[in-house]
Amino acid sequence: MEYRERKTRWKLIFFGSLSGTILVMLLCLTIGAVDISVGETFGIVVSKILKLGSYFNFPQYPASHEVIIWQVRLPRIILASAVGAALAAVGGVFQGLFKNPMADPYVLGISAGASLGAASAIAFQLQSVIGFFAVPAAAFAGALASTFTVYCLGKVRTGVSVYTLLLAGVALSAFFSAITSFIIVLHSRETHQIVFWMMGGFSGTTWLHVKTAVPVICGGILLLYCFARELNAMLFGDNTARHLGIDLNRVKKAILILAAMTTAAAVAVSGTIGFVGLIIPHMVRLMVGPDHRILLPAAAVFGAAFMVLTDTVARTILAPAEIPVGVLTAFFGGPFFIYLLRKKKSEFI
Amino acid sequence: MKGLSLNIDKLSFSYGSQKILEDLTVQFQAGSFVSIIGPNGSGKTTLLKNISAALVPQKGKVLLQGQDVLRIKPKKLARQMAVVPQDTAVNFAFTVFETVLMGRMPYLKRFESESDRDVAVARWAMEVTHTWHLKDRSITEISGGERQRVIVARALAQEPQVILLDEPVAHLDPQHQMELLELLQTLKESKNLTVVTVLHDLNLAAQFSDYVVLLHKGKVFAAGRPEEVLTVKNIEQVYRVEVVIIPNELTGRFNIIPVAKSTPPQGKLRNCRIHLVCGGGSGAFIMDRLVRSGYQVSCGVLNIGDNDWRKARELGIEIAYEAPFSPISEKAYQKNERLLDRADVVVLLSLPFGAGNLSNLEQVYSALKQGKKVLVVGDRNLAGRDFTGGKATDLYDAIVKDGAVLLAEVKDIFNVLETMY
Numbered sequence: 001m002e003y004r005e006r007k008t009r010w011k012l013i014f015f016g017s018l019s020g021t022i023l024v025m026l027l028c029l030t031i032g033a034v035d036i037s038v039g040e041t042f043g044i045v046v047s048k049i050l051k052l053g054s055y056f057n058f059p060q061y062p063a064s065h066e067v068i069i070w071q072v073r074l075p076r077i078i079l080a081s082a083v084g085a086a087l088a089a090v091g092g093v094f095q096g097l098f099k100n101p102m103a104d105p106y107v108l109g110i111s112a113g114a115s116l117g118a119a120s121a122i123a124f125q126l127q128s129v130i131g132f133f134a135v136p137a138a139a140f141a142g143a144l145a146s147t148f149t150v151y152c153l154g155k156v157r158t159g160v161s162v163y164t165l166l167l168a169g170v171a172l173s174a175f176f177s178a179i180t181s182f183i184i185v186l187h188s189r190e191t192h193q194i195v196f197w198m199m200g201g202f203s204g205t206t207w208l209h210v211k212t213a214v215p216v217i218c219g220g221i222l223l224l225y226c227f228a229r230e231l232n233a234m235l236f237g238d239n240t241a242r243h244l245g246i247d248l249n250r251v252k253k254a255i256l257i258l259a260a261m262t263t264a265a266a267v268a269v270s271g272t273i274g275f276v277g278l279i280i281p282h283m284v285r286l287m288v289g290p291d292h293r294i295l296l297p298a299a300a301v302f303g304a305a306f307m308v309l310t311d312t313v314a315r316t317i318l319a320p321a322e323i324p325v326g327v328l329t330a331f332f333g334g335p336f337f338i339y340l341l342r343k344k345k346s347e348f349i
Numbered sequence: 350m351k352g353l354s355l356n357i358d359k360l361s362f363s364y365g366s367q368k369i370l371e372d373l374t375v376q377f378q379a380g381s382f383v384s385i386i387g388p389n390g391s392g393k394t395t396l397l398k399n400i401s402a403a404l405v406p407q408k409g410k411v412l413l414q415g416q417d418v419l420r421i422k423p424k425k426l427a428r429q430m431a432v433v434p435q436d437t438a439v440n441f442a443f444t445v446f447e448t449v450l451m452g453r454m455p456y457l458k459r460f461e462s463e464s465d466r467d468v469a470v471a472r473w474a475m476e477v478t479h480t481w482h483l484k485d486r487s488i489t490e491i492s493g494g495e496r497q498r499v500i501v502a503r504a505l506a507q508e509p510q511v512i513l514l515d516e517p518v519a520h521l522d523p524q525h526q527m528e529l530l531e532l533l534q535t536l537k538e539s540k541n542l543t544v545v546t547v548l549h550d551l552n553l554a555a556q557f558s559d560y561v562v563l564l565h566k567g568k569v570f571a572a573g574r575p576e577e578v579l580t581v582k583n584i585e586q587v588y589r590v591e592v593v594i595i596p597n598e599l600t601g602r603f604n605i606i607p608v609a610k611s612t613p614p615q616g617k618l619r620n621c622r623i624h625l626v627c628g629g630g631s632g633a634f635i636m637d638r639l640v641r642s643g644y645q646v647s648c649g650v651l652n653i654g655d656n657d658w659r660k661a662r663e664l665g666i667e668i669a670y671e672a673p674f675s676p677i678s679e680k681a682y683q684k685n686e687r688l689l690d691r692a693d694v695v696v697l698l699s700l701p702f703g704a705g706n707l708s709n710l711e712q713v714y715s716a717l718k719q720g721k722k723v724l725v726v727g728d729r730n731l732a733g734r735d736f737t738g739g740k741a742t743d744l745y746d747a748i749v750k751d752g753a754v755l756l757a758e759v760k761d762i763f764n765v766l767e768t769m770y
Contacts, residue, residue, distance in 0.1 A: 007462070099440065226459060233451055235441045239403050239434055244507070245427025245455035290441040 010294040017298060021305040025077050028312040032073055033319035036065050044069045076205040079213065079269060080311040080325075081304035083202075084276055086217045086266040088303025090259045091277030092284070092295050093224050096231040097255055098162050104277040105263040108169040108256070109146035111272040112176035114264065117142020118271070119180045119194045123187040135197065136209070136268040143264035146172055151256060159249040160256075162238075199324035200271030202311050213269040220262030221300055227255055228292035235290065273326040276303055279337040286340060306333075352379030352541035353414040353429060353510045355400065360409035362392075362399055369395045371567045373409070377560065379510075380541035382534060384554040384575075387564030388588055393547040394435060396564065397515050400545065401432045413511065427455035431504035435515040435547075437496050439488050445499050446484040449475055452506025474505040477532055479525075493520040501529065505536075514546040518553065526550075530557050551605045555579050556597075563587060579605060593633070595656070619643040621766070624692035626709050630656035631698040635759045640664050644766070647692065649685040650677045650709055676705040685709070689716050694769075696762060697748070699727035701734040702741035710744040714751075722769070723753040724762055 030041045044061050048070050090105040098107065106112075121127070121138035130137070150172050154165035180198075184191050230251050233241040242248050263277075280303045281295065288294045307325070310332060314325040355377040362370040369392045377383045385393045398404040400411050402418040411418045418426060431452070439448075452474065453467040463471075475481040478498045483491055488499065497520050504512055512533070518526040534557055536542040548554045554561055554575065561578040563571045565587045571578045584592050590607045597604045623639055625632045625648040632648060633656055639646045649669025651658040661668045669685035671677050677685075689695060695716050702710060717723045727734075731745040749755055754765060 096441075229454060229457070232443070233454060235443075236439055236448075236451075237434075237436075239398075239401075239432070242403055242423065243401060243427060243430075243432040243434075243504075244451060245424035247423045290443055291447065 010288075013288060013294060014297050014301065017301045017305075021081070021301050021308075024305045025081060025308050028077055028308050029069065029073050031312055031316055032068065033316060034065070034068055036069065040065060041069055045074070071207070072205075075207045075210045076202045076311070076315075077308055079205045079210050080202050080307045082210075082214045082217045083266040083270045083273065084280075084303040084305070084307025085221060085300035086262045086303075087273065087277035088280035088284075088299040088306075089221045089224060089296050090263050091303075092281035092292070092299040093227075093231065093255060093259050094277075095281055096235055096290075096292060097252070097259075098166055099235060099237075100166065101282070102278075103166075104274075105259070105266075106173075106272065106274075106277065107166060108150045108260065109172040109176060110143045110260065110263050110267060111274075112173040112180070113142040113144075113146025114139040114267040115142070115198050115272060116146075116176045116180045116183075118197050119183045122190050122194050122197065123183050133208075133212075136212075139271075140264050140268035142176075143267055144260060146176060147256070147260040147264070160252050162252075196324060197271045200273035200326035201314065201322065201324045202270055203315070203322050205269070209269045213265045216265035217262055220258050220265070221296075224255065224258050224262065225296050227251060228296055231255075231292040232290075271324075271326065273307075273329055275326075275330045275333045276307060279333045280306060282337065283340060352543045354379040355511065355543065355545065356412040356415070357396075357400065358409050358412060360396075360399055360406050360411065362395055362404060362406045369567050370399065370406070373567070373569055375562055375569055375572050377543060377545060379414075379543055380537060381543060381559040382537050382557055383543070383545045383560045383562065384558040385545065385547045385562045385564060386549070386551060386554050387570070391564040391587075392567040393564055394515055397432075397513050397545070397547055401430065401513050402426060403432075424455050427507060429509060430511040430513065431507040431509035433497075433501050433504045433512070433514040433517050435519070437493075437500045439496070442487040442489050444484065445480060445486050445488055445491065446471065446475070448488050448499055449480070449502045449506050452503040455507060470508060471502075471506045474502040475499075478502040478505065479528065494522060494525060497521060498525065498529065509542070510540075511543040511545065514544070516547050516549060518548070518550070526553065533557075551579060551584070555605060556600050556602045575602065579603075591637075593656070593660070618645070621645065621694070621769075622647065622692045623694045623696060623766075624648065624688050625696050625698060626700075626713055627651070627657045627696075627698040628655055628700040628706065630660075631700045632657045633660040635696070635698070635762060636660055636664060636666065638763075640666065642763075647688040649688055650681045650706065674705075677708050682708055682712075685712060689713075689721070692716075692721065694722045694724060694766070697723065697725045697727075697753070698759070699734070701736060702731070702745075703736040707737050707741055707744075710741055710748070714744055714748050717748055717751055717753055723748065724756055724765060725749060725753045726756045726759055726762065729755065 029045070030036065030038045040061060044066055087105050091103070094103040094105060094107055095101060117138035118135050121135045126134035126138060150165060150168045153168035154160055156164060184194055230241065230246050233244045233246055238248060281299045284299045284302055285295055288298050310328045311325045314323045314328050317323065357373055357375050360370055360373040373396065385396060387393050395404065399406050400418070405419060413421065413429065449471045450463060450467065453463055453471060456467065457463065472481065475484060478501050480495065480498050480502050483495060483499065488496060491499070497517065501517060518529060521529060530553060533544045537544050558575050561573065561575050562569060563578050563583060570587055571583050579594070581592055581594055584590065584605065593606045595604050595606065622645045625636060625646065627648055628651055636646055636648065636657070637660065647667040648657065648661050651661065651668055651670050652673050652675070653670055654673045658668065658670060667688060669681050669688055671681040689712055695713055697713050713723060725748060729749065731742045735741040756762060756765070
């Protein structure tokens with residue numbers, strides 16, 4: 001019956017778009033400021049991954065090209081895809097949890113908290129104290145601290161009220177942004193660095209970034225996916241979800257923690273990249289419908305592809321200079337989203 | 350399937366300082382149809398939410414087959430009890446079938462897909478609620494009444510032993526109101542389902558319930574079988590409307606007809622006597638209104654047991670009456686004559702005439718001849734109301750021709766009276 005067909009369709013959508021995304025990632029690996037041919041690129045990747053150099057006779061690639069592909073482009077593309085997937089998936093989760101089409105991964109003050117953490121670390125020169133990872137660590141801590149504060153503010157007698165959460169998120173974001181601005185004013189020498197971080201981007205990505213952030217992000221998305229069915233029921237309202245046997249307070253708490261961890265990990269290594277978490281879930285919902293069991297995986301895959309593509313544009317279009325990728329996500333995403341809105345004239349979500 | 354009983358034990362609930370339910374104790378038997386009725390703000394929905402564990406009471410508890418609902422695991426509770434809330438609006442475009450299939454959630458493990466049986470149960474639930482044809486439509490696109498039935502289908506897909514419904518027929522047309530309540534009644538009988546529903550329509554409550562709980566200001570005002578709870582006195586005290594209760598031969602139950610807002614008669618008596626010629630309920634409304642407005646009312650000739658006779662007795666007005674189903678006797682005729690003599694105005698209402706009550710018309714005609722003011726409510730002719738083979742029609746025509754004032758509606762009587770007095 002049709003119900004079974006739908007499951008097959010979902011699989012097709014997911015694996016189709018996943019292959020597409022991997023293709024996009026490979027393609028973007030060949031594009032860059034330094035001209036390296038497609039064959040050479042894949043040769044380097046294959047030889048590195050399979051460590052077959054000693055068995056087969058791979059041509060000797062220039063060491064500089066190896067560094068560019070393996071140490072610069074590949075980690076950057078992997079991190080961009082993970083961050084894109086994280087933002088899009090969490091955006092989808094939050095739009096469902098808050099039953100609000102305006103929700104994005106930053107509604108609980110994560111971006112403001114991370115910015116405050118990063119700005120403090122940059123302004124107070126924490127790198128010289130704790131080293132290279134000071135800024136991401138401070139951003140991560142700021143993101144979690146702000147989410148936790150918002151969560152505590154949002155707790156009411158009977159559990160967690162999503163509306164109180166939203167409002168607390170808005171208020172705390174404004175408060176943290178004010179402090180960040182104040183720090184920027186006081187430390188004008190670091191202004192450029194702070195603002196650049198806040199616009200978001202992947203320049204300077206290393207394997208260390210990938211190794212710390214990607215496992216958290218992947219684990220977070222997978223665990224959030226476990227709550228897809230609960231999220232579906234929650235779209236019908238808290239009471240309906242409860243009547244369908246969902247332990248609502250526990251589920252909400254778990255979703256909030258997972259979403260906050262995932263977003264914080266993404267933001268810590270990439271800054272606050274806007275718009276991806278808002279438009280990708282909407283775009284995907286227009287294509288596959290509101291069921292979170294397909295919406296979340298599809299959003300993650302599309303978010304990854306979108307982020308890799310925009311980052312590639314960001315690092316090549318003005319090469320050797322770079323545009324912060326957050327500028328481009330909004331620049332391309334905004335008009336495209338408006339086009340979709342106009343095309344689908346019926347009510348949106 | 351054995352049904353489950355519900356015990357509500359000394360339940361108190363308040364929103365902040367506002368007490369909604371106070372020390373409420375009531376029991377629902379397994380496999381019974383329970384209606385919760387009461388005016389707006391009497392706590393019906395709050396009671397339902399306390400039963401479904403959506404709200405946590407400050408005092409007391411709700412026991413489902415002896416177990417505190419708050420201590421039952423949500424998933425297990427959802428397999429035993431389903432809820433149809435009042436507000437069923439949805440913003441996200443799930444299809445109707447997906448929505449109903451969600452009713453199977455309490456039976457699924459985390460990564461388990463819906464089995465063929467789950468799909469079959471959902472289909473059954475949609476077929477009995479007549480929503481199967483909507484299965485591929487979006488839940489956001491169907492009408493409010495259709496959505497209500499879809500939500501009932503989802504609740505039934507949970508295969509519950511208790512179903513709680515908050516105003517389930519509010520958005521439904523009469524056909525679907527009946528179908529839904531009959532469906533619940535059938536499931537009650539075939540599956541021993543315990544049905545607990547908030548209803549606004551007292552007649553539906555009277556027709557379908559085994560047990561009725563009348564709430565008033567957060568307390569149980571009365572609880573019991575419909576005929577014990579839905580009495581004229583109870584309804585008047587709680588709803589502040591006056592009603593008439595008449596047996597309904599078609600359902601074997603009874604009907605409740607609101608008559609007027611229950612306000613005490615306005616004290617001032619007018620010096621105007623009005624005699625009503627009525628019967629079969631044609632005069633009940635105007636009788637009541639005239640008495641309230643301070644007119645001195647009499648009526649006749651009425652048969653004992655007639656609706657107008659009952660109403661007249663209730664109001665304590667003077668009646669010329671006759672034994673049930675008997676033609677008007679000399680004694681009743683004389684009594685009517687006296688009442689007619691005393692009256693300032695005679696009102697002839699829209700009632701049928703047969704051999705038994707033809708004398709009423711004769712008396713009205715002679716009163717008119719003696720110069721009494723006569724008001725006639727109804728059509729220009731007696732078409733369809735004459736069972737005397739033309740005698741009544743002749744009299745009626747004569748009355749209308751010889752100076753009676755013809756009024757289209759009962760209410761017009763007041764306009765005429767206002768200009769006179």
